[in-house]
Amino acid sequence: MYLTIATDGVELKLPEHTTDLYASYWERLGPDTITKVLAEHDAGELSEDRQSVMIPVATLRRLAAGRVPEGWDADFEAMLAKARERGWLNEAGDAVQAHLERER
Template identity: 90%
Template sequence: MTVYLAIATDGVELRMPEHTTDLYASYWERLGPDQIVRLLAEHDAGELSEDRQSVMIPVATLRRLAAGRVSEGWDAEFEAMLEKARERGWLNESGDAVQAHLERER
């Protein structure tokens, strides 16, 4: 199970925030890149990469979307996930955004 940011015409949602073993972003609908960029901006949910293969998601956004939905101890697990992301080069230099692969859900 993984944490993932679901992107849809009605907004963004953090699904399965309690599972911090992986992170990705997905879109269910036939959204084009311009729509994805707009939705991410409207919801302060990150930026689409130039190659359109990933999203840089603000760590603060992930915390905001998980608030009130996760158990005590989640922060430590989330920090461990971010540390793994840092080791793999998926965290930006300032540590305030994490890269997530973007997939189209079928």
């Protein structure tokens, strides 16, 4: 799954694929715009190094709702467990780190 960021909002693509998570943007968005869009849509925070986004788990669930197959919750929880093992889940367990990529 991946979160797309654009001036008009965010969208979760391929939510059924729980083996990978990243964030991307197609446009030539600067860090200020990315930060603003993420905040407006409760979709996370840009890291200080601008290489990743901390996405709230609740946001991923909200954006995936009604679009995923049966059993997705278990797969999603397994993804979060792997993220925790790798240090990609925040201490509270309510946000997960996703690498930020510029789509070309």
